[in-house]
Amino acid sequence: MMFKGYPQFENFYKNGVYLDNAATSYPKPQCVIKSINDYILYNGVSSSRGAYKKAMEADYMVYETRKWIGELFNHKKPSDIVFTSGITEALNGIMCGMLKEGDHVVTSSIEHNAVWRCLKTLERDRNISITNVEITKEGITNPNDVEKNIQQNTKLIVFNHASNVIGTIQPIREIGAIAKQHGIPFLVDAAQSAGMLPIDMEDDNISILAFTGHKGLLAPSGTGGFVLNWDGDIKAWKSGGTGGNSADPYMPEITPNKYEAGTMNMVGISGLHASIRYLLDVGVDKIHNNEKEVIAYALEKLESIDEIRVFGTKDPEKMVGSIAITIDGIDSGKGGSLLDKKYNIMVRSGIHCAPMLHKIMGTDKNGAIRIGIGYTTTKEEIDYLIYALEELLKGELA
Numbered sequence: 484m485m486f487k488g489y490p491q492f493e494n495f496y497k498n499g500v501y502l503d504n505a506a507t508s509y510p511k512p513q514c515v516i517k518s519i520n521d522y523i524l525y526n527g528v529s530s531s532r533g534a535y536k537k538a539m540e541a542d543y544m545v546y547e548t549r550k551w552i553g554e555l556f557n558h559k560k561p562s563d564i565v566f567t568s569g570i571t572e573a574l575n576g577i578m579c580g581m582l583k584e585g586d587h588v589v590t591s592s593i594e595h596n597a598v599w600r601c602l603k604t605l606e607r608d609r610n611i612s613i614t615n616v617e618i619t620k621e622g623i624t625n626p627n628d629v630e631k632n633i634q635q636n637t638k639l640i641v642f643n644h645a646s647n648v649i650g651t652i653q654p655i656r657e658i659g660a661i662a663k664q665h666g667i668p669f670l671v672d673a674a675q676s677a678g679m680l681p682i683d684m685e686d687d688n689i690s691i692l693a694f695t696g697h698k699g700l701l702a703p704s705g706t707g708g709f710v711l712n713w714d715g716d717i718k719a720w721k722s723g724g725t726g727g728n729s730a731d732p733y734m735p736e737i738t739p740n741k742y743e744a745g746t747m748n749m750v751g752i753s754g755l756h757a758s759i760r761y762l763l764d765v766g767v768d769k770i771h772n773n774e775k776e777v778i779a780y781a782l783e784k785l786e787s788i789d790e791i792r793v794f795g796t797k798d799p800e801k802m803v804g805s806i807a808i809t810i811d812g813i814d815s816g817k818g819g820s821l822l823d824k825k826y827n828i829m830v831r832s833g834i835h836c837a838p839m840l841h842k843i844m845g846t847d848k849n850g851a852i853r854i855g856i857g858y859t860t861t862k863e864e865i866d867y868l869i870y871a872l873e874e875l876l877k878g879e880l881a
Contacts, residue, residue, distance in 0.1 A: 484825075486870075495867045499827040502868065504857030505647050505675060505805040506831055507697045507704065511758070515701060518757035519750055526753075529746050531726030541749060548756040549739075555759060555767070556692055557683040558710050565739040566747055569707035570674045570695035571597040576742065577670060577691055577709060578605065578639070580717035586638040587612045591624055591653065593646050593840040598672055602641075612636075615839065621796035622651035622840070630661045640669050644676035648835045648853060649795030649844075650778075650802035652680065659688025668713050674698060678758075679774060679803050679858075681767050684712050699770075699803075700762065701858075702755040705748050711738060721745070770858050775799045780862050781806060781854065784869045790876055794844050794851065804856030807835075807844070813875065815850040822852075826871040830854055 486492040501509050522544075530541045549561035558564070567573045574597050582588065582605055590598065592615045605611045614632040616624050629640065640662045645652045655671055662669035668690040673682060677692075678699030684692055690713035696706030711717075719734045723744030728735055735741055762770070779799040785791050790811040796802050810818050819832030833850040834841040841847040854868070 489870060491863065492867050492870060495864065496827050499829060500864045500867055501829045501857075502860065502864070503829050503831050503853075503855045504860070505650075505698070505835075505853060505855035508699060508701050508857050510859065511701055511703070511754070512761050514757045514761050515703070515754045519703065519754045522750060522753035527749075529726075529749060530752075532746075544756050545747065545749075545752055548752055548759060551756075551759040551763060552694075552708075552710065554763060555682075556677075556694075556710055557685055558692075558712060562738055563711040564708060565711070565742045566706070566708040566752065567742070568705055568748065569697070570672065570693050571707075573693040573695075573707055573709040574598055574641075574670075574672060575601045576720040577693065577717055578602065578641070580720055581639060581668070581715070582609065582611050583638070584609050585611065585636060587614070587634045587636045589614050589616060589629055589632050589637055589640045591616055591642050592618050592843060593622060593648070593651070593837060594641075594643055595647055595672065595674065596836040596838070597674070598641055598643070599839065618651075618843070621798075621801070622646055622649050622794075623796065623801070624653050624658070626654050626657040626661055629658050630665075633661075633665055633667065637665070637667055640667055641672065642669075643672040643674070644682070645680065645803045645805075646795070646837070646840065647675050647805055648807050648837045648840050648851070650675070650805035651796050652676070652801055652803065655689070656687045659690075662690070663688045668715060675803055675805065678762050678767060678770070680771055684710060696751065696755045696758070699857075700755065701758040703751045706751040706755045717742075719744070773858060774804050774856060774860075777856050777860050777862060777865065778802065778804050778806070781856060781865045781868075784865060785854075785872075788869070788872065788876070791872065794846075804854075804860070806854040806856070807846075807851040808854065809846060809849075809851050810872070810876065815846070815852050818875065819852050821875055822868075822871055825875070826867070828868055828871055 528537045530545045549564040659669045670691045677694040692710040696702030697704040725740045794807040822828040831853045
């Protein structure tokens with residue numbers, strides 16, 4: 484394709500522009516690729532399954548990954564950090580392991596299905612009750628409204644830190660303080676914030692932080708887990724080998740073994756090991772500031788087009804890099820497909836596993852286009868996106 488007057492766009496068309504970082508970050512840092520490759524080539528064994536040298540090296544890699552995750556989130560006890568297949572398993576395991584018949588949960592109105600479907604299933608199967616706290620038109624929860632909805636049988640408050648659709652950052656520190664005051668555990672879904680926003684489990688009053696590796700933490704898919712800062716009981720949701728106390732017919736009660744039955748995803752953890760070190764070395768503040776600059780630029784450019792509607796707070800200080808838009812006269816699914824086919828631009832169309840939020844936005848029938856900005860996204864790539872959107876509008880509405 485020839486871009487008259489825009490020769491710089493030829494490379495973007497040829498190589499593609501990836502704007503789906505809210506789903507999975509790409510590209511991964513080279514150190515992550517090298518770590519995975521080195522593990523497969525030079526180690527390749529399981530953790531907690533042997534006393535030979537390679538097994539102990541694998542053990543230490545897992546331990547060091549836990550330690551560095553604790554450093555990233557300000558939690559000092561590595562054994563409180565549990566690995567799972569991802570944040571969906573972590574969130575489901577925590578909620579299913581905590582909530583009992585008749586319990587009440589307070590949550591937001593903009594949760595991802597990883598939280599919402601689990602809660603609705605528990606509502607059906609265990610008769611729990613759920614209160615969804617209302618949000619402002621910008622997608623922000625008022626912490627006072629959380630407190631107003633606490634009941635005598637409230638056993639959990641669970642919130643996402645940032646929306647996967649509109650990027651809005653929730654006031655988790657204030658919500659956490661309310662939860663702490665009332666003696667209620669506070670579970671935070673950090674899928675869209677870990678690695679993108681500074682998180683301090685102590686200052687933010689977080690009881691349990693659930694995280695995924697493949698988004699802002701820049702690690703491979705199939706990695707994630709949770710950090711426990713709470714001494715209440717969460718029942719284990721699976722049983723199996725842990726590499727120790729094998730004669731005991733039941734799972735051990737100590738963490739992290741209690742929740743880590745079966746062989747770990749060692750390939751994935753080797754990538755997570757490198758990506759966490761990378762984030763600590765670069766600094767989450769630097770990453771956040773870089774993303775804010777690109778987000779601000781994208782918002783300014785998008786809002787300059789009359790036919791485009793931008794949802795959410797539209798304030799880069801109050802959001803991460805998920806921007807939801809609709810285009811007048813162009814179906815969101817078709818718009819996303821045309822951006823891919825005509826311009827090699829990768830975005831996500833649909834309702835993004837967040838049906839409650841799309842209902843509030845009024846986009847539950849036709850969905851929206853989500854632009855997922857990441858650490859490597861450049862202003863030049865945003866310029867190419869704007870060019871493509873303007874060309875689509877010329878063609879589709881002509």
